Amino acid sequence: MRTAHTITDLRKALQPLRRDGRRVGLVPTMGALHDGHWSLVEQARRSCETVVASIFVNPLQFSPGEDYEAYPRVLDDDVAGCAQRGCDVVFAPAPGEMYPSPPLARVAVRGLSERLCGRTRTGHFDGVATVVAKLFNVVQPDAAYFGEKDYQQLVVIRRMVRDLNMPIDVVSCPTVRDPDGMALSSRNAYLDADQRSHARLISAALYEAVESVRSGERDGRRVLAEAGRRLAADPVLQVEYVEIVHPKTLEPVARIDHPARLCVAARVDAVRLIDNMLLDPTERAE
Ligand code: PAF
Numbered sequence: 001m002r003t004a005h006t007i008t009d010l011r012k013a014l015q016p017l018r019r020d021g022r023r024v025g026l027v028p029t030m031g032a033l034h035d036g037h038w039s040l041v042e043q044a045r046r047s048c049e050t051v052v053a054s055i056f057v058n059p060l061q062f063s064p065g066e067d068y069e070a071y072p073r074v075l076d077d078d079v080a081g082c083a084q085r086g087c088d089v090v091f092a093p094a095p096g097e098m099y100p101s102p103p104l105a106r107v108a109v110r111g112l113s114e115r116l117c118g119r120t121r122t123g124h125f126d127g128v129a130t131v132v133a134k135l136f137n138v139v140q141p142d143a144a145y146f147g148e149k150d151y152q153q154l155v156v157i158r159r160m161v162r163d164l165n166m167p168i169d170v171v172s173c174p175t176v177r178d179p180d181g182m183a184l185s186s187r188n189a190y191l192d193a194d195q196r197s198h199a200r201l202i203s204a205a206l207y208e209a210v211e212s213v214r215s216g217e218r219d220g221r222r223v224l225a226e227a228g229r230r231l232a233a234d235p236v237l238q239v240e241y242v243e244i245v246h247p248k249t250l251e252p253v254a255r256i257d258h259p260a261r262l263c264v265a266a267r268v269d270a271v272r273l274i275d276n277m278l279l280d281p282t283e284r285a286e
Pocket of ligand 1: 056
């Protein structure tokens with residue numbers, strides 16, 4: 001496996017690996033890699049001969065006061081993990097390599113970026129779309145792999161690729177969860193055991209909503225009220241939003257007659273967590 005820190009080195013490393021129509025898969029990450037990321041690498045390996053993982057904590061997607069400085073950086077461990085899981089190349093640029101000067105050209109996926117997390121994280125999805133577009137231009141992958149855990153990000157990137165005619169398959173991969181139901185996230189590392197016991201109520205509320213739709217509930221307001229009640233009952237969790245949205249437009253959905261996404265953002269003290277699950281009215285309880 002090769003590790004490239006510059007765009008020139010990455011292009012050199014990829015040149016021979018692209019020959020004979022070999023498919024290149026990209027797994028974009030910010031590092032602190034966990035089983036959720038490894039599932040993306042695994043998925044990429046199944047359909048691509050060459051797998052590139054990028055590791056870059058993108059300053060553009062953090063607002064002032066967010067955790068850019070504190071974000072976990074464990075590059076040596078990440079690179080070793082990538083080698084072990086069969087990545088061919090790791091691209092780990094420094095901020096100055098990706099942004100030699102403040103970028104004047106940026107990508108904005110309007111509307112979708114302003115919903116859900118976009119209401120409080122102003123500019124976040126413009127930062128994500130811009131860096132992902134740059135990574136796509138630099139790596140030129142045939143396919144790119146994203147987790148459903150960051151559902152809004154996935155929808156924004158799919159729309160960017162469609163609107164800008166980028167010749168890339170965006171592949172979504174299911175959220176990987178701990179045995180207690182919590183979605184894996186690099187930010188879980190910020191939680192101590194007590195905080196975690198509050199955080200896991202988020203997935204518990206989501207599972208309960210999924211079950212209620214499986215049992216025949218179709219009224220979105222009732223599902224939301226129940227999930228909201230459960231989360232609000234916890235003295236530590238501070239709910240930012242609980243919403244049922246259309247899976248592509250992210251617009252609120254009142255009746256669950258078609259598959260929809262239940263999305264939650266909440267804080268446990270200073271740690272902001274997000275999670276979501278599919279509400280599928282075509283699935284029936286046994
Ligand atoms: O999901 C992430 O880790 C980041 O938002 C991404 C897609 C790597 C862009 O920085």
